[in-house]
Amino acid sequence: MKQQIPLVLVFVFGVLLAIQYFVPSEPSQRFYEVALDGLTVIGIFAMVLGIWSQIHVGYNKIKRRAEDWQYSVVTLVSMFGMAFCGLSFMGGLNGPIFRQLYNNIFIPIQAAIFSLLAFYIASASYRAFRARSAVSTVLLVAALLLMLRVIPTGPLADPINQIGSWMLMVPNMAAKRAILIGVGLGSVATALKIVLGIERSYLGKD
Amino acid sequence: MTSKIAMRILTAIVALIFLVSWITRSGSGMSDSAFTNVRDGFLITFAVFLTLSIFSFLYRDNPFYKFAESLYVGISAGYWMSYGFWSTIVGNFVPRASRSLSEFFHVPYQERADHILIYIPIIFGLILLTRLLPKIGWLSRWSLAFIIGATAGLNLTRYLRSDFISQVSNSFIPLFVDWKGAGDFVSHISLAADGQFIAILSNWVIFVGVMCGLVYFFFSKEHKGAFGVASRIGIWILMITFGASFGYTVMGRISLLVGRITFLFGDWLNIL
Known part of the structure; x- marks a missing residue:
């Protein structure tokens, strides 16, 4: 029950969804749509697990008065507050308070966190862009060309734009194709291992 | 103190x-x-x-940062909770599940003969929640098995088609575009972007680049001799991609920073 049924389910759904592609018909298309919807719906239940885990960790921290427990209060209050503002009688996703919280808290913090990375990426650029070898010089030139394409460089703008576009469309595409071919092969091999029950780490130990 | x-x-x-x-x-x-x-x-x-x-x-690290970080975690959890409920449960499940629920949430009811199928993922979803009950927590593996099996089955054809077959077929391109002989090629040679020389060069770079890139990722043979040369060319080609990706990332982060600076000095201080 603990091991065999999950293996059978993985095999059945894996094979059926792989086969449906080769049987272009209405029932097979319907099965495909139901499976995709199913994955989304189960994802919502998985989110419930994640939120429960967040509440559990936060509650325990507050109860034990662990270090920095005050921040768990902030997290839990803001989480419930935001969810409450998203309720039907508050206007749902288009409710005025929900939109205000989204625009004035969620967006500014998110943008600030990501823009914070600009400072760290500056120091990373210094290390990565030092032309210590021919290979790192190629990295430097490619990155510089790409950045120069979008800034005004006067009479140099046209040639830089042309060389930059060619670099993106040709050598960059070649390397991306090599990577994608590798990713494709790896994904197919992993999917086959899972469907055939060779890879079972998702079942846990017992 | x-x-x-x-x-x-x-x-x-x-x-x-x-x-x-x-x-x-x-x-x-x-x-x-x-x-x-x-x-x-x-x-x-x-x-x-x-x-x-x-x-x-x-x-x-300081209390102000920790406060903002905790607030972000809470607000984003609440936001995604609401978004998931309204877009997936109300937008996806309710219209197919029940007429009365559809009327309650003011969404159009979609009457279908096979609407019973929509309850299968709900059952799997409820089974997933058994993870919260230690005694029957193992049942959640069934739902996990559905997710993993379905994703593996979908990826099997999807990756094979888009990441493998289409990339391979697009890499096998003519290496001599509009070829009418060496004499014609030499007499019309030019560096124009839409010229024959650039078209031929581009196709050679794509073909050789893909092959050498693949050679670099082939670790079952030691990278020596001709194989080593191809592998080194592969590194050069890969470095162009990594440089381009790095350049894009730098530009993206800097533009976000510019956005925040504009907000501080423009929207708040009215200096800009």
């Missing part, structure tokens, strides 16, 4: 700046309603406070 006093002084200064900003922004509001001006003044000041709290991490 000294650091606690310093922290309290700093908090008081921040609170004072916050208050002054709130009052100033409320006073310079554009709306006729005093309440709207006060509310907008508070919201913009609070957004500034949060932005500066996040930037304070550049100095070191």
Whole structure:
């Protein structure tokens, strides 16, 4: 029950969804749509697990008065507050308070966190862009060309734009194709291992 | 003790700046309603406070940053909870599940003969929640098995088609475009972007680049001799991609920073 049924389910759904592609018909298309919807719906239940885990960790921290427990209060209050503002009688996703919280808290913090990375990426650029070898010089030139394409460089703008576009469309595409071919092969091999029950780490130990 | 006093002084200064900003922004509001001006003044000041709290991490980890970070975790969890409920449960499940529920949520009911199928994922979803009950937690593996099996089955054809077959077929391209002989090629040679020479060169770079890139990722044979040369060319080609990706990332982050600076100096301080 603990091991065999999950293996059978993985095999059945894996094979059926792989086969449906080769049987272009209405029932097979319907099965495909139901499976995709199913994955989304189960994802919502998985989110419930994640939120429960967040509440559990936060509650325990507050109860034990662990270090920095005050921040768990902030997290839990803001989480419930935001969810409450998203309720039907508050206007749902288009409710005025929900939109205000989204625009004035969620967006500014998110943008600030990501823009914070600009400072760290500056120091990373210094290390990565030092032309210590021919290979790192190629990295430097490619990155510089790409950045120069979008800034005004006067009479140099046209040639830089042309060389930059060619670099993106040709050598960059070649390397991306090599990577994608590798990713494709790896994904197919992993999917086959899972469907055939060779890879079972998702079942846990017992 | 000294650091606690310093922290309290700093908090008081921040609170004072916050208050002054709130009052100033409320006073310079554009709306006729005093309440709207006060509310907008508070919201913009609070957004500034949060932005500066996040930037304070550049100095070191501190309570302001931790506060903003915790607030973000909570707000985003609440946001995704609401979004998931309205877009997936109400938008996807309710219209197919029940007429009365559809009427309650004001969404059009979709009558279908096979609407019973939509309950299967709900059952799997409920089974997933058994993870919260230690005695029957193993049942959640069934739902996990559905997710993993379905994803593996879908990926099997999807990756094979888009990441493998289409990439391989697009890499096998003519290496001599519009070839009418060496004499014609030499007499018409030019560096024009749409010329024959550039077209031939591009196709050679793509074909050789893909092959050499693949050779670099082939670890079952030692990279020596001709194989080593191809592998080194592969590294060069890959470095161009990594450089381009790095350049894009730098530009993306810098533009976000510019956005935040514009917000601080434009929307808040009205200097820009």
